[in-house]
Amino acid sequence: MVTIKEIAKAVGVSSATVSRVLNYDPALSISPAKRQAIIETAEALNYETPRNRNKANGQTAPSLLTKLVIVHFLEPSDEIADPYYVGVRLGIENRCRDLKTEIVKVFHSDALPEASLLEGASGVIVIGKHSDNEIEWLQQYARQVVFADFDPRIEQIDSVLSDMGMATVKILESLQANGYRRIGFIGSHEKLNGTVTPFGEKRCAAYIDWQKQHGTFDPELLALADCTSGQSLRLETGYRLARDLLALREKPDVIVTSNDNMAIGTYRAIQEAGLSIPDDIGVISFNDIPVAQFLMPPLSTVRVHGEHIGEVAVDLLLERLAGRAYGKQVRISTELIHRDSCRKAMNS
Incomplete structure (x- = not known):
């Protein structure tokens, strides 16, 4: 030996x-x-x-990850309303359960958490968007930090997410290939570091860029929520914004929504207007939450693998604890799921 x-x-x-x-x-x-x-x-x-x-010999060595802190950008009620973010957290928790890791969860509040919450933790996984001030605080007090579903654009910090801009282009090109021309978009403004960026959200920015490149951008077809406080985009938001688009003299022939919750609200607005999905207007969205396939008609959507994002975040943290000294940014692929909420079977 x-x-x-x-x-x-x-x-x-x-x-x-x-x-x-x-x-x-x-x-x-x-x-x-x-x-x-x-x-x-x-x-x-x-x-x-x-x-x-x-x-x-059938023995298991002790895990390097003995205690993990999850810092969430949402409040508990907002996370429960958005199954995608529940999936990200469950991916983290399931991986940690295999490792027999203690977990401490910290949800969003108006003030920074107590630094004592991080004491004794092997590392921190941060879910969602956080301001420069919050990122600096985490770097100061956390032993190791990994971001899930957000890229802080700091090379030495690990992150894992899906490219929502690329996923948006995937949707738009599929819709165009199947004859859709008047494509509406329902989303939100982005707020970070106290500043509202009207068209900064990745899906919204990709939608605008793609439409301008094709010479088809119409600002009337863009409906954005003002919910910039960090809360999730809920059913009622999609309902309200869809009604705005349906009130246009020339309605869109398909609506892209930023997440499946907003798509559900859009369904209600379309049906209340006496219109049919997909005969009169199509709907397509992001996330592929469990209920999407059970809507009537079933919702076409981009599947974003939230649980895989959570699992990879834990793996990145383990790599850091094992000695990796350089930053790593991981992109998890998305998948376009074709269902019946668009009038034609779409090509990927």
Whole structure:
């Protein structure tokens, strides 16, 4: 059996350093090149770590992630109203249950949480959009931070999300290919760092850019909510904004909504107006929450894998705790689900 001493001699480091690297000691200060050399040398010599020997004997090594704090951008009532974000959190919790990790949940409030909540935690997973001030606070007090469903655009911070701009273009190109020309959009303004950006939300921005590129942009077809306080976009918001679009002299022939909850409200507005889905007007959305397939007609939507986003966020945190020293940004693919709420079977 190859020993740690032999690996240390081959790489030119101490046996203690080899041991700490192979046992994923996050407190060890060592260059990435040296760490990689140790791991590659151990693999070349077929060294079997104590962790792997334990697995072979049916034993499980203690997890590096003993305590996790989840910081959510929504209040509990808003999260419950949006099954997508429930899915993200459940992905995190299910992964942590396998690891036997203690979880502390912190939901949105007007003030920053107490720093003591982070004490003793291996790391923090942050769900959703947060301001620069909140991100700075998290970096100051958290041992490790990973963002789920939001990219803070800081290279050294890990994040995992789906590209909603790309998903929006996927929808629009499919609608265009199937003969839709007057495409309405229901969404919201974006608010971050105290500033409202009217067209900053990813889906909205992608919709506007695509329409302008094709010479078809009509501001009348854009209906945005003013709910910029961070709350989720609910059924009543979709209902109200859909009524605005349906009041136009020339109605849209299809409406894209920012999430499935808003699509449900849009269904109600269309049906109250005496119109038929999809014969008179089509509807398509994002998230593919469980109820989407049971609407009448079933809702066409982009499936965003919320639970996978949560699972990958935990995996990114584990990588950090195991010693990864560089930032990583992960994109989870989306899937266009074709159902009957558009008048034609759409092509992906």
